Amino acid sequence: MILLDTHVLIWARDDSRHLSRAAASTIRRARNDGGLAISAISLWELASLFASGKLQAYGTVEASVHLLIEEVTVRPITPEIAALAAQFPDDYSSNPSDRLIGATARAEGLILITRDQKIRRSPLIKTVW
Secondary structure, eight states: EEEEEEEHHHHHOOOGGOOOOOHHHHHHHHHHHHEEEETTHHHHHHHHHHHHTTSSSSSSHHHHHHTTTTTTEEEEHHHHHHHHHHHTTTTTTHHHHHHHHHHHHHHOOEEEEEHHHHHHTTTTTTTEE
């Protein structure tokens, strides 16, 4: 199983030309083998993007989120993940969503697919781009 950053989930679903070759290949293998996952915080990010019109909604915001996450497992935010997110070093992204997504990957030992350079620079998380 691999963990997708929110933007990667969107691109993997609708616009794969934005993905690197390594990211697209890793996602393709995971679809066939271990599966795809997102952090629970990605649900809020997706809903916000649909509600603001930055992503085109298909019906309601809720229906649009459901449609986008059909093939992924949603990983919950646990006390361990919350604690890890609060303890990243200062050079890690200060965005709370990025911290929770990174902490989810770290706590669950998952590879994170992300284009975010601040996250990719962290030695604490295994990433692919």
